[in-house]
Amino acid sequence: MQLRTTRFGDIDVPDDSIVTFTQPIIGFQEFRRFIVLPGPEDSAVMWLQSTESGELAFLLMNPRDVVPDYKVKLGQHELAELAVSAIEELDIYTILVVSEDVSKVRTNLKAPVLLNMKQRLGKQTVLERSDYPIQFFLAQARKTAASPEEVSNARSDA
Numbered sequence: 001m002q003l004r005t006t007r008f009g010d011i012d013v014p015d016d017s018i019v020t021f022t023q024p025i026i027g028f029q030e031f032r033r034f035i036v037l038p039g040p041e042d043s044a045v046m047w048l049q050s051t052e053s054g055e056l057a058f059l060l061m062n063p064r065d066v067v068p069d070y071k072v073k074l075g076q077h078e079l080a081e082l083a084v085s086a087i088e089e090l091d092i093y094t095i096l097v098v099s100e101d102v103s104k105v106r107t108n109l110k111a112p113v114l115l116n117m118k119q120r121l122g123k124q125t126v127l128e129r130s131d132y133p134i135q136f137f138l139a140q141a142r143k144t145a146a147s148p149e150e151v152s153n154a155r156s157d158a
Helices: 076-081 140-147
Strands: 003-007 007-010 019-023 033-038 048-049 057-063 091-097 112-118 121-124
Touching: 076 121
Parallel strands: 019 121
Antiparallel strands: 003 007, 019 033, 033 048, 048 057, 057 091, 091 112, 112 121
């Protein structure tokens, strides 16, 4: 299939590379078929390009790059919906929102994108029982990592 995109020009899309979303990305209900494309060279991001609209693409990132202990818990119904028996069989990403103001670059940790690349299935899910924010600013994550918290009850004579 030939796909004309606004970001990548015309690309040839093999049918076996299309990921079908069992549930749409929030706010984009009419789009369910995507391909995964590599991001910029030497970058940890990738693109999720719609095959139904050449203008629609999302930047994806691995949430563990900013929150190393990021965890997603799914019920059996969601696992079955993606044709897996364990969360480890899925690739987990979050949608990255880029702004000209670097301090406003953020990702949605509350609603990860789950991909089963073997079966070519995907969905965005909302982690209802988590405290993850909808807007997690990457600049804040870098600042926190660069300056460890001060421990107010530490003893100097220990």
